[in-house]
Amino acid sequence: MNSARIDLRAIIKQEGLRYTTQREAVWRELQSSDNHRDAESIYFTLRGRSINISRATVYRTIEILVKYNLVRKLDLGDGRSRFECKLGSGHHDHLICTKCGRIDEFVNDDVEELQKSIAAENNYVLSNHIHQLFGLCENCQNEEDK
Amino acid sequence: MNSARIDLRAIIKQEGLRYTTQREAVWRELQSSDNHRDAESIYFTLRGRSINISRATVYRTIEILVKYNLVRKLDLGDGRSRFECKLGSGHHDHLICTKCGRIDEFVNDDVEELQKSIAAENNYVLSNHIHQLFGLCENCQNEEDK
DNA sequence: TTATATGCAAACCCTTTGCAATCCG
DNA sequence: CGGATTGCAAAGGGTTTGCATATAA
Numbered sequence: 001m002n003s004a005r006i007d008l009r010a011i012i013k014q015e016g017l018r019y020t021t022q023r024e025a026v027w028r029e030l031q032s033s034d035n036h037r038d039a040e041s042i043y044f045t046l047r048g049r050s051i052n053i054s055r056a057t058v059y060r061t062i063e064i065l066v067k068y069n070l071v072r073k074l075d076l077g078d079g080r081s082r083f084e085c086k087l088g089s090g091h092h093d094h095l096i097c098t099k100c101g102r103i104d105e106f107v108n109d110d111v112e113e114l115q116k117s118i119a120a121e122n123n124y125v126l127s128n129h130i131h132q133l134f135g136l137c138e139n140c141q142n143e144e145d146k
Numbered sequence: 147m148n149s150a151r152i153d154l155r156a157i158i159k160q161e162g163l164r165y166t167t168q169r170e171a172v173w174r175e176l177q178s179s180d181n182h183r184d185a186e187s188i189y190f191t192l193r194g195r196s197i198n199i200s201r202a203t204v205y206r207t208i209e210i211l212v213k214y215n216l217v218r219k220l221d222l223g224d225g226r227s228r229f230e231c232k233l234g235s236g237h238h239d240h241l242i243c244t245k246c247g248r249i250d251e252f253v254n255d256d257v258e259e260l261q262k263s264i265a266a267e268n269n270y271v272l273s274n275h276i277h278q279l280f281g282l283c284e285n286c287q288n289e290e291d292k
Numbered sequence: 293t294t295a296t297a298t299g300c301a302a303a304c305c306c307t308t309t310g311c312a313a314t315c316c317g
Numbered sequence: 318c319g320g321a322t323t324g325c326a327a328a329g330g331g332t333t334t335g336c337a338t339a340t341a342a
Contacts, residue, residue: 018316018321039307054324059307077221077276079332080306095270106264111257115279118252123284124241130223130278133261138269164296164341185332200299205332225307226331 006087011068022053026061030071035084036103042083076103076132093130097137104137152233157214168199172207176217181230182249188229222249222278239276243283250283 008027009019025046030037043058062083065071074082076096082103092105111131119126154173155165171192176183189204208229211217220228222242228249237258238251257277265272 020322057323075221075223095265095268097270098273104268106268108260108264111260114254114257118254119241119279119281122241122250122252124243124279124281125287126279126281127244128280130276132276133265133270133272134274135265135270135272141271166297203298
C-alpha cells in the first residue's frame with residue numbers, strides 16, 4: 001500500500017493549486033489523529049499549536065482533501081460533519097456509541113454484496129452508501145450496570 | 147394491522163397534552179402524503195390550505211410525533227431532515243437517487259441479521275441503524291443516455 | 293379559569309461566502 | 318508582480334427558543 005507517503009504538495013501543485021502552511025497543517029492533523037474529527041476540533045487544535053488559520057480555511061482545505069479523495073466526510077446525523085483520512089484504511093462503515101460518542105469501524109463483505117443485490121432489484125446504479133449502527137459500546141454497557 | 151385508525155387525539159390526551167388544530171393538521175399531512183417530507187414543505191402545504199401554523203409549531207409537533215413513535219426522522223445528509231409516517235409500513239431502509247432525489251424503500255432480512263452479528267462481534271448493543279444506498283434510479287439512468 | 297400551545301422574531305449551530313489583505317510562485 | 322489564498326466578519330440554511338398572546342379543557 002502506498003499510504004505511508006502521500007505527498008500532498010505534489011498533488012496540490014499538480015492541480016495548479018498552491019501549497020500553503022494552512023493546507024499542510026490541516027492535512028497533517030487529519031493524518032496524525034485517530035480519525036473522525038470535526039472542523040471545529042481541527043481548527044482549535046491548530047490554533048493551539050500557534051498555527052495561524054481560520055475556520056473558513058479549515059473548511060476550504062477539507063473540501064479540497066475530500067475532492068481529491070484523501071479524506072472522507074461522515075455525517076452521523078448530529079449536525080456536524082466528521083472527517084477521516086482515507087489513507088491506510090480501505091472502505092468501511094461505522095458503529096457509533098450513542099452514549100460516549102465512540103466510533104468503531106467495520107467491514108462486512110456479505111453486506112456489501114447484499115447492497116448490490118438490493119440496488120439491482122430496485123434498478124438503481126449505486127454510487128455510494130451510508131451504513132451506521134448505533135448502540136452502546138462495551139464500556140458504556142458496563143456503566144449502565146452501576 | 148391497526149394502522150388504518152390511529153387516534154392522535156387519544157394519544158395526545160393520554161399524555162396530558164392538548165389536541166390542537168395545528169397538531170391534527172401536521173399529523174394528517176404526514177399520514178396522507180407519500181412520505182419523506184421536510185418541515186418546510188409541511189409548513190407551506192398547510193399554509194396553502196389556510197391553516198394557521200408557524201414553522202416553530204411544525205417542528206414542535208413533529209418532535210412529539212417522533213417521540214410517540216408515530217413518525218420517523220430521516221437524515222439524508224443534505225442538511226434538512228425528512229419525516230415519514232410510520233403507520234402502514236414496518237421497518238425499512240432507503241435507496242436515494244442522487245440526481246432526482248427520489249426515495250425508495252427496501253427491506254432485507256439478511257442485512258438485518260448481519261447487522262446483529264457485526265454489533266455482537268464489536269461488543270455493541272444495538273439500538274438503531276441508518277442504511278442508505280445512493281445512486282441513480284432507473285429514470286435517471288435513462289436520462290444519462292440522452 | 294389557567295396552564296399549555298401558538299406565532300413571531302431572535303437566537304443557534306454549523307458552514308459558506310464576500311472582500312480586502314496576504315503570500316506563493 | 319499578479320493572481321490564488323487567507324482571515325475576518327457577515328450571511329446562509331435549517332432548527333430551536335424566549336416571550337407575550339391565544340386557546341383547549
